[in-house]
Amino acid sequence: MRISIENFTKSFGDTTVIEDMSLEIGDGEMLALLGPSGCGKSTTLFAICGIHRMNAGRLLFGDADVTEVSSQKRNVGVVFQNYALYPHMNVYENIAFPLKVRKESRAEIDRKVQEIAGLVHIGELLRRRPMQLSGGQQQRVALARALIRKPDILLLDEPLANLDAKLRLEMRSEIRRIQLATGITAVLVTHDQVEAMSMCDRIALMDKGRIVQLSTPKDMYENPSSDFVAGFLGNPPIAFLEGAAANGGFRLANSQVTLPVPSGIDMPGEGAPMRFGVRPEFFQPDNPLKVSGKVSFVETQGREELYDVTLENGAVLRSIQSQSAGFRLGEEVSWGIAQDRILAFGPDGNRL
Amino acid sequence: MMSSNFRAWPLFLLLTVLSLPLVTMYVYLFVDTVTDTTAGSLIPDRFTLQHWRFLWEAPETGRVSIWTVTLNTFVFAICTTLVNVSASVTAGYALSRLNMPFKRFFLGGILTLHAFPTITLIISIFLILQMIGLYNTLIGVILVKTALELPFGIWIMKGFFDNVPWEIEMAGLQDGASRFTVWWKLVLPQVQPGIAALAVFVFLSAWSEFILPQVLAPSGSAQVLSTYLSNLIFDDVKPDFNMFKSVGVFYALPVIVIYLIFNRQLMNIYGGGTKG
Numbered sequence: 001m002r003i004s005i006e007n008f009t010k011s012f013g014d015t016t017v018i019e020d021m022s023l024e025i026g027d028g029e030m031l032a033l034l035g036p037s038g039c040g041k042s043t044t045l046f047a048i049c050g051i052h053r054m055n056a057g058r059l060l061f062g063d064a065d066v067t068e069v070s071s072q073k074r075n076v077g078v079v080f081q082n083y084a085l086y087p088h089m090n091v092y093e094n095i096a097f098p099l100k101v102r103k104e105s106r107a108e109i110d111r112k113v114q115e116i117a118g119l120v121h122i123g124e125l126l127r128r129r130p131m132q133l134s135g136g137q138q139q140r141v142a143l144a145r146a147l148i149r150k151p152d153i154l155l156l157d158e159p160l161a162n163l164d165a166k167l168r169l170e171m172r173s174e175i176r177r178i179q180l181a182t183g184i185t186a187v188l189v190t191h192d193q194v195e196a197m198s199m200c201d202r203i204a205l206m207d208k209g210r211i212v213q214l215s216t217p218k219d220m221y222e223n224p225s226s227d228f229v230a231g232f233l234g235n236p237p238i239a240f241l242e243g244a245a246a247n248g249g250f251r252l253a254n255s256q257v258t259l260p261v262p263s264g265i266d267m268p269g270e271g272a273p274m275r276f277g278v279r280p281e282f283f284q285p286d287n288p289l290k291v292s293g294k295v296s297f298v299e300t301q302g303r304e305e306l307y308d309v310t311l312e313n314g315a316v317l318r319s320i321q322s323q324s325a326g327f328r329l330g331e332e333v334s335w336g337i338a339q340d341r342i343l344a345f346g347p348d349g350n351r352l
Numbered sequence: 353m354m355s356s357n358f359r360a361w362p363l364f365l366l367l368t369v370l371s372l373p374l375v376t377m378y379v380y381l382f383v384d385t386v387t388d389t390t391a392g393s394l395i396p397d398r399f400t401l402q403h404w405r406f407l408w409e410a411p412e413t414g415r416v417s418i419w420t421v422t423l424n425t426f427v428f429a430i431c432t433t434l435v436n437v438s439a440s441v442t443a444g445y446a447l448s449r450l451n452m453p454f455k456r457f458f459l460g461g462i463l464t465l466h467a468f469p470t471i472t473l474i475i476s477i478f479l480i481l482q483m484i485g486l487y488n489t490l491i492g493v494i495l496v497k498t499a500l501e502l503p504f505g506i507w508i509m510k511g512f513f514d515n516v517p518w519e520i521e522m523a524g525l526q527d528g529a530s531r532f533t534v535w536w537k538l539v540l541p542q543v544q545p546g547i548a549a550l551a552v553f554v555f556l557s558a559w560s561e562f563i564l565p566q567v568l569a570p571s572g573s574a575q576v577l578s579t580y581l582s583n584l585i586f587d588d589v590k591p592d593f594n595m596f597k598s599v600g601v602f603y604a605l606p607v608i609v610i611y612l613i614f615n616r617q618l619m620n621i622y623g624g625g626t627k628g
């Protein structure tokens with residue numbers, strides 16, 4: 001089911017949390033609402049499921065305007081961050097609750113619970129209480145409960161935040177598998193860029209209640225619209241060089257070094273401040289556009305090694321290289337930047 | 353529990369010595385109800401069920417049977433409990449969760465009422481009951497007792513509701529349940545320890561209530577055990593103290609039984625949590 005949010009505004013008392021947001025989510029798509037904590041992701045999610053009333057704007061499911069429809073009638077499944085399982089009911093009763101409320105027959109309920117329990121792989125846990133389950137199992141139960149009514153839309157609020165690293169990896173692909181298997185339209189709220197990139201078809205990156213960019217994970221990574229987006233995506237993160245426009249090039253701050261700008265960008269006026277963003281994979285020993293500095297940090301990550309190189313003006317560039325490279329801390333190096341992969345940002349932080 | 357390097361026996365000894373007089377009193381209370389003692393002696397010398405005769409003998413004229421009085425006491429305590437718990441459970445939820453007008457005012461009012469020395473109201477209550485014809489009736493005392501206990505109950509239940517996660521309710525609504533179903537099926541079970549504790553607490557409080565029945569329903573068929581006991585001691589020309597003690601034991605018995613069964617739940621009310 002297609003979701004359209006039009007000019008959505010939400011405020012709590014005097015503070016406006018979301019202002020004039022518009023967003024369209026396609027049928028069967030899985031979209032990530034990604035952003036730092038407190039930017040209004042959960043607020044948006046709760047507006048979609050009807051827990052929060054919108055102060056202004058419209059919400060459409062398909063062609064139906066549901067702005068004023070109560071949450072009970074919206075047919076939206078929600079997985080809450082802390083799972084919100086009913087502690088006094090066992091797993092079976094938890095999953096069956098949405099059907100019980102609709103007064104479906106016992107046989108029907110039983111058939112559907114068994115079916116969904118099979119889908120999320122919790123068939124043997126049905127008699128247990130939520131307290132007797134691990135985090136990952138609780139997560140699966142919450143998913144099953146959200147899906148049992150065959151909702152048009154599935155909303156997930158930070159579904160992996162409470163799991164340990166290994167389970168997180170497992171549930172990441174599990175949730176995606178279940179979403180694809182059911183073909184349901186899903187919105188995933190997360191502050192973790194890896195989750196958003198690995199699980200979703202598109203990402204809406206939010207900052208302070210606004211959507212700053214909406215695109216596919218690959219496109220957002222390669223073509224960020226602002227330095228905020230560039231800095232939010234990527235691990236290890238991108239490194240920024242401060243400087244200013246000079247003679248059609250980019251002069252590093254506190255330095256005589258001038259770098260050529262990537263082709264095809266609109267240069268700001270002479271002397272205007274600029275930033276270069278360089279991702280670690282594009283700062284490598286064999287690239288042609290050399291800058292020199294001193295290795296100031298080395299971190300072994302197993303398969304790869306992560307280096308920080310401090311340039312003579314104090315700026316830091318990051319590089320990630322295969323294990324065999326073996327540079328030492330304090331070593332003077334002259335490595336190169338891939339010129340056409342430099343991301344140049346203007347004075348307002350927007351991409352040039 | 354107690355750590356091994358903490359020597360417990362001096363403490364036990366001290367507590368034993370301190371509580372000895374109390375224990376002695378209780379032992380004598382029980383022993384005296386089934387024995388006779390020659391005047392001047394401390395040691396009882398005859399076993400007798402005489403002092404329990406109020407249980408089976410027909411009451412003297414003008415007196416009410418102990419069984420009617422006991423029934424009254426149960427009706428009084430149970431009704432007070434039922435009304436109090438139902439009102440506390442709904443009002444506590446409203447104050448904890450609903451976005452209603454004058455919420456702060458109500459909360460403040462409840463706290464004030466809870467701290468208010470209710471006994472100062474007794475004369476006006478007496479006048480009101482007399483005016484509306486509920487003086488010397490069980491219903492009158494039940495209403496007054498419930499009203500006076502209610503602030504405490506509401507406050508306690510509000511505390512229990514505050515501890516129920518919001519998400520459980522949101523999930524319930526999302527699952528298609530009405531507000532009422534959510535409250536009844538999802539929220540109430542979470543505060544069930546609180547309900548049990550409050551019920552026991554109110555029941556015991558009503559059971560032992562003396563001032564209100566004494567002032568508002570002092571005589572006749574609306575008597576409860578506490579007033580019956582006091583009438584016994586005041587009315588008799590020739591008081592039978594051992595019988596007085598027997599009635600006292602009879603009166604205390606349900607309290608002891610209830611306390612033994614429910615002491616865990618009673619602890620809960622002071623914790624205000626849902627553990628246990």
Ligand SMILES: Nc1ncnc2c1ncn2[C@@H]1O[C@H](COP(=O)(O)OP(=O)(O)O)[C@@H](O)[C@H]1O
Pocket residue numbers: 012017035036037038039040041042043044
């Ligand atoms: N019920 C509420 N009342 C007041 N402020 C709220 C409420 N819910 C959220 N907020 C505020 O709105 C902002 C966005 O919150 P939220 O949507 O939960 O952020 P997140 O992106 O971390 O999920 C935060 O500053 C938060 O303090």
Ligand SMILES: [Mg+2]
Pocket residue numbers: 041042043158
């Ligand atoms: Mg949130």
